[in-house]
Amino acid sequence: MPFLESFQPTIVIFYWAYLVVVVIFLLLFLVNLYHLLRFGFFSFVNLGVILISMLVSFSLIAFSLSILQSFDWSTPLIDSNIFGTFLDGLLGGLELFKF
Numbered sequence: 001m002p003f004l005e006s007f008q009p010t011i012v013i014f015y016w017a018y019l020v021v022v023v024i025f026l027l028l029f030l031v032n033l034y035h036l037l038r039f040g041f042f043s044f045v046n047l048g049v050i051l052i053s054m055l056v057s058f059s060l061i062a063f064s065l066s067i068l069q070s071f072d073w074s075t076p077l078i079d080s081n082i083f084g085t086f087l088d089g090l091l092g093g094l095e096l097f098k099f
Helices: 002-006 012-039 044-068 080-093
Strands: none
Touching: 012 044
């Protein structure tokens, strides 16, 4: 199986997981917004809370997405050289399992 030998997972997995969390947050935010508008008291305080929460939420999401764009997402998730040198040092340094 040549595909499995050349497959190297990258850290972009964490980026996709972050995007899934952002989508879930936005869906729950819309549900919360609906309930605030539908069942909340109509007042300027309620509208102010809605506006402030929207501004804070969207500014944090925009800021985090702008920060995450600067990452190199092609970095391998697991570096095989680390495990190779660790096992070589462990087994070779202790002179174990040498025939």
